Structures are given as C-alpha cells and as structure tokens.
Amino acid sequence: MITSFASCSPPGNETDKIALQEFRSLLTDDSAGTLASWNDSLHFCRWTGVTCGLRHQRVTALNLDGRALAGTVSPYIGNLSFLRYLNLANNSFHGFIPPEIGRLFRLKNLIMSHNALGGGIPRNLSLCLSLVTLELDYNRLHNPIPSEFGSLSKLQKLSLPNNNLMGPIPASIGNLSNLEELHLWSNNLTGGVPISISQTRLKIFEAGENQLIGGFPSALYNLSSLDTIILTQSQFSGSIRRDIGLLLPNLQILYLGFNQFTGPIPDSLSNVTNLAKIDILSNNFTGRVPASFGGLQNLSWLNLGFNFLRSSTTDGLSFLADLANCSNLEMLDLEYNQFEGELPVSVGNFSSQLNQLLLSGNRIRGRIPEVIANLFSLHKLSMDDNMITGNIPMSIGRLSNLQSLSLGQNKLTGHIPSTMGNITGLIRLYLYNNSLEGSIPLSLGDCKSLLYLLLCHNKFTGTIPSHMIRPSSLLIHLNVSHNSLSGPLPPNVGNLKNLISLDVSYNQISGEIPTTLGNCLGFEELYMQSNHFRGPIPQFKGLKGIRFLDLSNNNLSGQIPEFLVNLSSLLQFLNLSFNNLEGEVPVRGIFGNTSAIKVDGNRELCGGIPELRLPSCPAKSFPRSIKHRPLKWVVDIIICASCAVALLSLISLFWLRNSKKEHLPTRSFGHFHKRISYDALFKATDGFCSSKLIGSGSFGNVYRGTLGPDGKIVAIKVLNLQQKGAFKGFLAECKALSSIRHRNLVKILTACSSIDSHRNDFKALVYEFMVNGNLDIWLHPNDEHMQFKPLSFLQKLNITIDVASALDYLHHQCRTPIIHCDLKPSNILLDDDFTAYISDFGLSRLIFDSNKDIFSSHPSSSAFQGTMGYIAPEYGMGVRPSTSGDVYSFGILLLEMFTGRRPTDNIFKENFDLQKFVKSVLSKRATGILDQSIFCGEVGESMDKEGIWRDCGIDQAECLISVFEIGLICSAQSPKDRKDMNGVARDLLSIRD
Template identity: 50%
Template sequence: MLKSNETDQLALLEFKAKVTHDPLEVLSSWNYSRHFCQWKGVACSRRHKRVTGLRLPSLLLQGSLSPHIGNLRFLRVLDLKNNSFRNEIPQAIGYLFRLQKLMLYNNSFGGQIPDNISHCVNLESLGLGVNELVGKVPGKLGSLSKLRILTVHLNYLSGEIPSSFGNLSSLEFLSAAANQSVGQIPETLGELKRMRQILLGINKLSGEIPFSIYNLSSLNCFEFVVNQRQGSLPSDLGFTLPNLERLNVGENQFTGPIPASISNASNLMRLAIEKNGFSGKLPSLQNLHKLQWVNIFQNHLRNGEKDDLELVESLVNASRLELLDIGDNNFGGMLPEAVGNFSTRLRRLSVENNQLFGNIPSGLRNLANLELLYLGDNQFTGRIPGSIGDLQKLQTLRLEGNKFLGEIPSSIGNLTSLTTLNFEENMLEGSIPSSLGKCQNLISLNLSNNNLSGTIPTEVIGLSSLSIYLDLSQNHLNGPLPSNFGILKNLGFLDISENKLSGEIPSSIGSCIMLEQLIMNGNFFQGNIPSSFSSLRGIENRDLSRNNFSGRIPKCFENFPFLQNLNLSFNHFEGEVPIKGVFSNSSAISLDGNDNLCGGISELHLSTCSIKESKQSRSRSLKLIIPVVIGILLVTGMSCLIITSWRSKSKREPATPPSALLASVLRVSYENLFKATDGFSLENLIGAGSFGSVYKGVLNHDDHETLVAVKVLNLQHRGASKSFMAECQALRSIRHRNLVKIITSCAGVDFQGNDFEALVYEFMVNGSLEEWLHPNPEAPRNLNLLQRLNIAFDVASALDYLHHYCETPVVHCDLKPSNVLLDGELTAHVGDFGLAKFLPEATNNLSSNQSSSIGVKGTVGYAAPEYGMGSEVSTSGDVYSFGILLLEMFTGKMPTNEMFTGNLTLHNFVKEALPERLAETVDPVLLVEREEGETSNANAHKQLTRSFSVKECLVSVLEIGVTCSSELPRERMSMEDVAAQLVSFRNKLVKNVRGQPATYVTA
C-alpha cells in the first residue's frame, strides 16, 4: 500500500504525463531528483507534506487534465488558468472536498460541467470562463453555500440559469456572459444580498429583469448587454442601487425614459445604454463626478431642440471622463464651448448622426488625449479649424456629411497617429494638402463628394500604410495619376471616379495586388489598359467606364477568379470580347458605348468578328512585326561583326566567367568581399548550409555603403559549383518583389590561390522566416495572424510568378522557412535557388542539364513525396512544399517534429483536426495577446471562437495548406489560385477585425 505522500507524487507525475506541450519547460523540475514539494507550482502543508496547492497559470501548457488529480485529497487551490488544456474536466474533481479555488478559465476544456463539482463543499471561487463547455449549467452548483465567485462566461452553455442559484447565499460575483443561455432571469437572484456584480450579457435571455434585482443594495455592476430584454428601468433605480458603479444594458429592447433618479447614483463610473429605444430627456449628470464612460449611442433621446446639449455642460465636473458617445439620437442645437473644459483624460468623443449645427468649438483643441472624434452626419458649418492639428494623439477623425467650407488645413499633417480620416460629403475646396503624407499610420482616407481641385499629391499616394480605403471620388481633381501608385501594395479599395483626371494609367498600379474594388469611371483617362493589371487577381469590382480607353480588352480579365462586376462602357475599346470568366455572365459586365467590339457570348448581341477584323488584326500585327524583323536583321549584322572581333580577341584574353552574366554594374573581387565581411569573421556569419556559408557585410561602392549578404560557396562539397551555376541561371532571368534581389557575383581566387565563388544579395534585416517561427528562447519574437497571412501571400505570389509568368517556368525545388527572408517591413522574399530547375518543355535554349539536379530535390519534410520515388521536378512539387510551409506557419510545428511518427504527419495532423479542433491545431502564440506589457491568453480564445472572420480565416488558410500538401500531385491547387484566395482572406480579415465594434466590456 502506498504512503499518502507517495500517492500525491504519483498523482503529480500522472498530471505531467498528460501535458503534451511545455514550451517554457516549467515541468522539467518534476523528477525524482528533488522532493515533489519543491517542484515548480506545487505547494505543500508544512507538517505532513501533502499537496495543498497546484498553481501553473499562463505557462502555455497544452494537454488534458488527468483524472488522477482527484487523488490530491488535501488540495485547496487548483489554478491552471490561461493555458491550452483541452478535453473534458474530469469527474474526479468531485473528490477534492477540501478545494477552495478551482481556476480553469481561458483554456480549451470541452464537454459539460461536471455536476459533482457540487461535492466540493468548501469551494469559494469557481472559474470556468473562456472555454468550450457545452450543455446546461448544473443546478446542483446551487448547493455550494460558500461560493463567492462563479464565472462561466464565454462558453457554449445553453438552457436557463438555474433557479437554485438563489441558494448561493455567499455569492458576490456571477458572470455567465457570452453564452447561449435562454429564458428569463430567475427571481431568486434577487435574494442574494451580498451580490456585487452580475454579468449576463451577450446571451439570448428575454423578458423583463426581475424587480427584486433592483433591490440588491450591494450591487455595483449590472450588465445585461446584448440580449433580448424588454420593458423599462425602474424610476427609483438611483435610490435602490446606491453603490452602483457600472450600468450596462446596451443592445436590448428597453424603452421609456432614463430614470431621473440616476442622478443620485453618485458612485456611477460607467453608464452604457446604447442601442435601445430609450426616449425623452436625459437626466442631469452633474453630480456624477466619478463618471468615466457615458455611452447613449443609438436611442431616441430628445427631439432636436436647441437646449438638448445641456448634458454636455453637466459633465464638465466629471474629471475622470474618458468616453462620451451621444451619437445617433435626436439631439439638436450647437455643440457648446464647454466641451473644451472636459477632462483631459477624454479619449473618445462622438456626437455623429444628430441635428447639431454651427462651428466646431475652438476649445476642442484642449482635449490633448483625444483619440477618436466623430462629428459626422450633422449640419456643422464653417471651416475646419487649423487647431485640429493640436490633437496629436488623434487616431480617428470623422467629419463626413456636414457643410464644412474652405480648405483642408495643412495642420492635418501633424496628426501622425491618425489611422482613419473621413471628410466625405462636405463643401471643402482647394487642393489636397501634401502634408497628409506625414500621416504614416493612415489606413483609410475618404475625401469624396467635395469641391477639391488640383492634382493628387504624390505624398498622399506614397502612404504605404493605406490598406483599407482610399476614396477621392466626386471632386474636381485633374492631371495624371502619380507614378508611385505601386507603393499602395496593401490597398483594398480605390475610388477616384467622377473627377477630371487624365493621361494613361501608370503601370505601377499593378503592384496594388490587394485591390478588391477599383473604381475609375467618369474621368479622361486614355490609352491601353496596362498589362500590369494582370497582377490584380483579387479584384471583385472594376469600373473603368466613361473614359477614353482604347485598344483591346485584356484577355487576362477572364482569368480573375473573384471578379463579379466589370464595367468598360463608353470608351473606345475594339476587337473581340473574351467569353470566359466574368465575360460568361452578361449581367456582370457592361460594354455599352464601345462601337468596335465584336464576338463575346450571344447574350451581348454583338456582331460576329468578321474576316475583315482578322485581316485588320493581321495588318496591325504586320505593322509591329516588320520593324521588329528589321531590328533583328540589324542586330544580327552587328552580332556578326562583334563575334568576328571576339573570336580574334579570345585568342589573347580568357573567357568571361559565367557569373559575369549577373554582374551588370557593380564588380567585386575576393578582396572587396573579404573587407566587407571583416575577413569572413564568425561575428558576421549569419547562416551555413551544405553548399556554403552566408555572411553579413558592408560593401563600399562610389562612396556609398550597402548592407549585403554574401553567400560563399563551399567548392569542396560535391555539387556546390553546379548549385552556383543553377542559382546564376535562375536569378539572371527572374525579377519579382518577393524574390531575393541579387546585387552581383564573384568568381575568382582567394589570397591562397584557391578557387572562390560567391553571390552577393540585398541584406534582409529581419532574417529568415524560420527564425520567427521557431525563435531562440533568449530572444523571443513572434508574428501575429495578419503578418503570417501577408508573408504567406508574398511567398505564394513569388511561386505564382515563377510557375506562370516567367518566360521559362522555374521550379524552386527547396522551399522551406529558412529560404524565406524578411525585410524591414516583414515583406517576404524567396531565396536560395541552388536547386532551381527550368522546366524542360520550355527551356528556351537552356537544357535541363544546366539546371541543378543535385541529390534529393529539396529538404526532408518539405520535398514532395513523388520526388522520393524518382519523379521529375514539377511545379506541383513546389506547391507541396508551400503547403507544408503554410501548415508550419500557422501551427508552429515543423514537419520533422518528433510527434510525427508512423502514419502521423503534419498534413494528417491538421486534416483530422479541422475544423472542430482548430484551437488545438493553431500555433499557441496566435492565442496569446500582449496586454499592458504582460503576456496573457486573456480574451485570445474569445477572439478565436467569437470572431467569425478570424476563425474562418484560420480554417480556410489551413485547408489550403492541407490541399496543397496532398500526396497526389493532381489533388493540389495551382499557385495562381492559392495567391488569389490568400489575398481575399487577408482583405476580409483586415476589414472585419478593424471594423469590429467593441460593444461589450467586462468588469
């Protein structure tokens, strides 16, 4: 028979055995070398050395909770909060009758709440919130007479709130928010005289709130936000709840007036009654000096009278006020100057969608900490004051839908924290201030429907931060589009319609690869559609109507998978209309006003392309071909002279080394590279592989210093020289923003006369993707969801280019995280083309033996399975590698992880888990938020399970990875489709996450 303390030790070891992931190695001390009372997180009684506490919160632990936990019979505290434990809570918890605190919130526990927790009769605190629990809340919990804190919020619990909760005479805090609870709130809750906080928001509770709850004099927090509440608030609310600090009944169906007695709730800090049907006059808030938050948005308060904003003046004494939102009501009158006397703590001020008029109060400049200012959809007049530039912490400024006059003040450029600016639908005139270019954090800009004139400043188009929205439509802007449009590579919406813009579309617009909406109608643009438009594969809506475009409709338009609307009407397009893609749906395209079009689907009723059309096409072709042929003959003649001269010269001079094909301007020697890398010192060594080493260096050229990465080939290794040649061949032929940029190469001898070969690349300051996915514990860093999605799209774009847009298709053959490099903006660049191969069927005078075929085509874990069986390289092999890379990026697990043995692979692991077990598949780093300088899982699980867009994005991306890494090549996607889908996911994620309203705030 085991001794009692041996039982505890074995129970702890069983607990450890169920922990499958311990990245911080907190359980490494749990071994026989020391007494279990000295193990990390374990507390014992002094006399008998029995385990009384197990505290392991916020340690990124994964696994399940062992039933052996029930053997720790002296346990008083079990704290596992903020980890990733999954599966069911074991019934054995019920054996812990001495347990006082059970803290399991913010994990991934599933199943039902064990009803035998009711056997833990000494329980004072029960925390089960933020998990994946289902079913009903057990009524037996009502027998825990000592329970003071009960939290089951943010689960999937259903059913009614048990009336037995009225027996919890010691209960002070109840949170069952954000579940699927139904029915009415039981009257018995009104009997809990010690109750201080009740949080039942975001459920499906209906009916009226029991009046007995309004008599809980100790209540200081009262939250029923986002339910289906009806009725009105009691008139004596302010008297019966004298300790009330938070009243949050937003997003219900309350009607009637706000009780005048609220003026007596002197302890009130937060008043949130938004999105209801409250009407009448708002009571005076003059005596509520502790107010921090006043949100009465979207009700029916007041009737547009001149004295409606007395409430603003009544808040001057609220020295802690941080938020005031009275938007979307019926308030009238002028915004009083007293607004300038508000607390300097005020961060958010919204009066939008009312009936306010007059000028912006000059005192507004005093609100130095203001971050959000909404004045839109009123009747404000006058000029936008230059003092608006004093609000330097402002992040969102919305003045749309008013009658503002004059020019946009140049001081707007002082708002360097600004992310959203909306001046839509006013009467502003003059030019767009170039000072807007200083707002380097701006992601959304809307200046549409004004009287602005002049050209579009290049400084504004140079805002690479613009990623959501740019709308300059319906003004009087003129001149050509700035040539630097390509900087807006993350922009999702562009509308420059109904202006007087002219000239040709700059080809750089093809770099705006995130575009979903492109609206350019009603201008004077001319010329052909630039071929770079073929890169805009995420486009859903494109309107180029009422311009002077000419030439043929680009055939690439029919290959855009997401294009739903295409308007090319009233231009000068000619020739044959394509019939595939969007052109196969007559209701999705508009071609009116282009008299020289023919062909297309029958529903368009266009004339058949005649023989004359074909002859005209041939005539046009001849006009192009003849000068080309003449040019070729001239070049051939010159070549003959050059070759004759070269043959005679070659007898005296050595042949040019192959690497000279790459060195266009900058020529370097071994000595140059030796100095640049400080003698190839270990301090500058940043990577090493089988074919060579990579050094960081500073190369001097024309009095300029360039930071470079120097790849020195190990020529003693078999195949290294061939790898050098393969990389030279590949990199001289390809150019793409997501491929490494080669600066030059060097082939010569070192100081000892040994052969020396090296490639010099642009240096990537953020290293490789591998260093970010699997960082050194001593220098932790991570990538968030959006950054990973951007990188995935960058890599997909590079492969799409290599496979489909190179003159000779290129297969990389060794895609893996260490070969994906990140620049200062975390833009990904695919590198290391030492195994690259040109496809034989399109070699263009490059025979297949010029490309590398060294050993296994790729790296174990990333190489396609068919390569191991002797198959030739193909683009589908790269797709497989990309699929594995994508799974590794979002799961944090290498394909060679020791957990993958037998038939279990990274591909199968993810495939079997989706979509139900997403939380246990995704990289735990993505479930951790940093909040106020502390690492915590708090709210991360809520984001994953409650935000439809984020969860859908993760599932969709992982499904792409699973499909791409299918064992059979024919089941894999093309990189063209992968890139298009990723850009769509990315744009939708940015829109949904940034636009998510924060309507619910927990205590």
C-alpha cells in the same frame, strides 16, 4: 477503476506522487518543458507548480497557469485528497472535466478557465463543499448549469463566461448566501433572472450576451451591495425604475447596451456618487439626458448612442455644459439620437482626459467651435451625419493626439485647413459628402499614419498631390470620387503598397492609367470610371486579388488585356463599357459570366459569348495576291447571299410555327381574362404614378392598380424592355403561368402586349394583389415597414411548407417540369392569411426529355441569371439549370427565415457562408442561431415560447434542429447530396404535424 486505485494505493504521500505522474501521462504537449522537473531526481513536492503542506508533505496546491500544456485532465487528480488550490488556466486542455474532482472536499479554489474543455459541468463539483472560487470561463462547456451548485454555501465567486451553457439560471443559486461575484456572460442561457439571487451578497452580476428575457431583473433592485451590472446584448425590455439610484447606492458600472429598454433615463442615477461607467447603447430610451449627471465626479464613460433621446427645444445642447463638470470623463457617446441645436462653447471645457467625443447622427447645426481644440487628449472625434455648416476650424490641427476624425455628411464649406498635417497620428479622416472646395492640401502627406482617407462627394479641384503619396504611406482606402479633380493620376500611386481600395471615379482626371498601379498587390477594389483616361489598359498582372474593377466611361483604347482573363475567381465585377476598346472579347474567365461584366458602348469590340450580342469578329484570312481579291469578293458575295436566303427561309418557317405563341393572342392565355389595353392599365395606376409603385420584379416595376367597375385591386408588372432578356422573361412567365394550377403559385389574371403613349413597345402582366407584400419585407423590415409584427415560428414553418409544396408541384407534378431559377424572399408573396405564393417566373425554364431549354440555345451558366446568394454553386461551373438548383435556393431561403440573416450579410466572407454559420452554432444549441423574433407569436397576438413548441408537437431543440438540417441538406454544395422537393415537403409537414 479510480475508486479501486484509491483503495489499494500506498498510504501517505505516495498516492499524491502517482496521481501527479498519471496527470502528466495524459499530456500531449509540454513544448515549453514546464514539467521537466517532474522526475525521480526530485521529491514531487519540489516539482514545478506543486506545493505541499509542511506537516504531511501532501500536495495542497497545483498551479500550472499559463504553462502551454495540452492534453486531457486525468481523473487521478481526484486522488490529491489534501488539494486546496487547483489552477490549470490558460492552457490547451481538452476533453471533459473529471467528475472525480468532486472527491476533493478540501478544495477551495478551482480555476480551469481559458482552455478547450467540453461536455457538461460535472454535478459532482457540488460535493466540493469548501469551494470559495470556481472559474471555468472561456471553454466549450455546454448543457445547463447544475442546480446542485446551490449546496456550495461557501462559494464567493462563480465564473462561467464564454461557454455554450444553456437553459435557465438555476434558482438554487439563491442559496449561495456568500456569493459576491456571478459571471455568466456570453452563453446561451434563457429565461429570466431568478428572484432568489436577491438572497446573495452579490457585488458583481454579469449576464450579458445571452438569450435572457423580461424586464430589468427585479431581484437586482434588492441587492444594495451591487457595484457592477452587465446585461448587454440580451433581450431585456421595459423601463428602469426611477429610484434605481437610491436602491443601488454602491453602483460603479451599469452596462445595459443592445437590449430593448424603454422610457427615460432615471434621474436618481445622479445620486450614485461612485458611478463610473454608464452604457445604454442601442436601446429605445427616450426623453432627455439628466442635467444632474454633471454631478457625477467619478463618471468616466457615458455611452448613450443609438437611442431616441432628445434635447430641449429651448435649451438645445445646453446639457453638454453640465457634463463638462464631470472632471474624469474619458468617453462621451451621443451618436444617432434626436439631439438638435448648436454646439455650445462649453464643449471646450470638457475633461482634459476626454479621448472620445461621438456626436454623429443627430441634428446638430451651426459651426464647429474653435474651442474644440482644447480637448487635446481626444483620440476620436465623430460628428458625421449632422447639419454642421461653415469651415473646419484651423485650430483643429492642435488635436495632435487625434486618430480618427469623422465630419462626413454635413454642410461644411471652405478648404481643408493646412493645419490638418499637424495631426501626424491621424488614422482615419472622413470628410465625405460636404461642400468642401479648393485643392487637397499637400500637408495631408504629413499624416504618416493615415489608413483611411474619404474625401468623396465634395467640390475639390486641382490635382491629386503626389506629395500625399509617399513610399512610407500606410493608406488602405483612398476615395476622392465625385469631385472636380483634374490632371493625371500621379505615377507614384504605385507606392501605396498597402492600398486595398482606390476610388477616383467621377472626376476629370486625364492621361494614361499609370502602369505603377500594378505594384499595389493588395488591391481588391479599383474604381476609375467617368474620367478622361486614355490609352491602353496596362497589363496589371500583379493584381491577383482584385474583386471589383471599373474603368467605364473613359477614352481607353486598344484591346482587352490578357491579364483580365487570367485573374483569379475572386474577380466579381468588371466594367469596361463606354470606351474605345477594340478587338475580340475573350470568352474565358470572368468574360463567360454576363452578370459580372459590362463591355457595351465599345463600337469596335466583337466576339465574346453570344449573350453579349456583339458582332462576330472578321475571319482571319491568309495573304493573297491582289489579282485574286476581286474573285474572292465575288465568291464571298454569292455565299453570303445564299446564306441570307436560306436564313430568311428558316426564320419565316419558324415564325409561322411560333407566331401564335410569340404574339400572345387571347386564346394563348386559356383560362385568363381577356387581354387588357395599355389605356386601362394607365388609368388603373394613375398614369403609373410613383405613389403606386410597390416593388420591382426581374425585368420591371410592379404597381398597385384598380381595375374594372368593381374596383378590383391588382398588381401590375410593367416590363422594362430596355433590359436585356426582358421580352424573353415576359414569354417565360406567360408560358409558365398559363399552364400551371396550384394554390401556392401566384395567379396571372391577364396580360398586355401593346404600345404606350410614346409609340414604344409595352408589355405587362396583371396578377392578384397580395395585401401583405413579399416575404423579404417581413424578414428584414426597413424603416417603412418597422410597424410589422415579426412572423412567428409557426407562420414561418407554414410559409416554408407552402413554398415546398409549390416547388414539388413544379418539379414533379407538371407534365413538363418547370424550374423557377430565382427563388428568394422577395419572390414569395403573402396574402391576408399569410399563405405563401411563389411569384416572378421571368427566369423560369421548362425541361423537355431532350434536355433542351426552350428559351435559350445557350444554357451555360454564363447565360444564367439569378440572385447572388441564392444561386446554386454548380451554375457557376456551366451546369445547365435543374430542379436541384431550386432545391438549393429553397435551402438558403429556409436558413435565412429561421436565422434572420441574409446569405449576403457582411459576416459571410471568403470561406464562411450561411451554411457554415448554421453548422458552427448548431452543435451549441439551435436557438443560438434562431431569429428570436419568431418568439413574438402570431401577427397581432401574444404567444409565449412554450406555446410555440406545443404547437410544433415535438421538443424545442428537436424541432429547430430538424428545420435547420433540412435547410443544410437542401443547400448542400453537391446537387447529388440534396433531397428532392417531394421529400422536403413531407419532412416539413411531419415537423408541423
């Protein structure tokens, strides 16, 4: 249709006018009135944003940058045949880039960045052979970069950042002999950097925030014209050539942060005289900071944080004296390395422009030098997590531009200097975990910009100064816990209108809780436990957003206030334990969830849900005359006695029918070995030695033990019988495991029901030992398990199939269906072949046709226990546990395995969860959310990405998308939308096979 129009359109500039009118017709928003002049009262060459050539009066430029326009880009734009400059940037255009733009053979500059354009980049753009600049950044473009772009021989700038582009960087880019700028960061590009780009004239190469792999791109070493290299947040590895500074003499910016580079920092970088910014944050660099860096006179940014750099054992931190020669240095980050020694006085000679000095997480000792005050431009001084001793110098008050001061986790002593109040622009003050003493200085009240104040875990005494709490205060977080503060909490604490978190716990604060706290409407966290507060709990009806409230271990009295019942569902934890509260415990709101409340230690409380095991509240009686009361007592006694006799009879009958089960005689284990004694388990674990402890289950600790003459290694789960429900969990696990047989269910060898050496009840279960531990330590290894090789894609897929097969058996093949109720990575055990076994049946439920739970007469969600993040949402609404709940947990487990993210990670807040995270990125490309460690192959082997997909038997994207779709279906919010495990197991097998 466009071609037909072009051939039939009037000759000359009338074609341009019609094209502009058609362009405007597809706009849906011009609220700023930008195109109000686009009417017949003016010649179109005088319309806003339009430029015409003087000779032919044809449109040569259309510049509508930042005009608040919305709509789609009309294909008629391709009829502006004289167009040389097209700029539609910084608007809200959506839809696709019209391929008709490829007809504009005179076009030199095409700028459409900062819109919402989608689809792929049209290959036809490669026909615009005059293009010098092509900017399409900050859109929603996907698909690969067209290889046809290699024909744009005049192109000097190609800018495609912040899209969803995928696939490799085309080797054909090497044909762009005039290319000076290549911006590709923040996409989903894969593979390596092609060697062919060394044939260009690149000055700027930005390719960070992609999935690029390999060593430092060798092609870059051949581009002596380069002044900017940005490779941050990718998967590059290996060492940097020592002669990089000789090969790239024009380098000004080198950003390599968040990769896996290793080896030393090349000394030759000190030869690059124009080098201004070096950022290698979060890599694996080792060795020392080159002393020759002191000769980089233009250096303004040096970020070496989170590596394995160290200082000389003899010279300590003397290299800082060399860096003091960098007269333009503005930012120095040495955080979380292995530097040790005392801070030299030469730090006072740093550049007067230095605004960030970050030294946290090292082994710095000694005192903070007084000369630190010479750095009057400092905005941020961070020295936490070191071994610094002595006092905070009084001179620190001269750092009047300081906004953030972090000295926590050291060995500082003495008082907070009163001069701290001179730093009126201070926003963050972190002095936690030291040995500071004395009173909190009144002068802190002069820090009017303070948002975060952390003074916890020190030795402060005295009261919390009311002068520090002003109506104009901006404080968001105040933590003075774990000190020796006393006196009442100042009533003017209610002035802190912006306060989100207040922690005064573990002090000696007394008096009543100020009612003014109810004025802090932004409260999310309030911790007041372990003090001497007394009196009733105020009616804080204004605290609508509170999530955590802990008032335990005080002397509070009175009844539980009604406002706690009516708080929104945001309240996640409420601790009122160990006070002097009285009266009836509510059953509504949070009080219906035993995992979210604590009320024990209040002797006068009664009622509540049965799981709290509180005494019943006395029945309310109507007033009677005194003369009738003796008769009432007699009647009551007779009734109670009759009830007691009846109850004892029922209990006796129940005991006779169930004693065999409850006491677990040897024959109740059927195929199990003979029950084992406490002494044998004590010996097998070297007296339950802590060195034998290998983990924790639902109701106790798990030990590694050696049994019998053959030295069989076993896992021994010892129950903590003080934990409410532990014995019930013991029975549940025994009953569940004694009646089931499946290759992917952990096998129980025997059990112990006895007494320990202190004559206390003792119960334990003995399992087969799994040499590879649980799945959680492989998905999220801590420091102790960092030596573990990542699980490959096939290993993870096989594990999910094992788990699905076991759940299918439990749900559909047992005579009585069994619900696990606590499926999560730590309950999946792995043997030496990485075969998966479901373990920990302490919360399991059996389902009978009568639909009654054999272990609980109160099956509501308030009685249900599980693990946050894996519990099906319907359980929170009182729905009885079902097989659908296990399916939900399995879906979360699957998504966690293939994204590498826990469902409880910090990024998942409010209405954004793991499922929405997967959905939001799945439309871009499945590998964008994939846990990249699965490309490491089988444990102990090397496997490339292609090998993995060959073994999958289907296309990469199809394989991953299929896995994620199963996870999303299983973790659907509504139980009726979830598959059963029989179908899930079949689907996973089809992906693998």
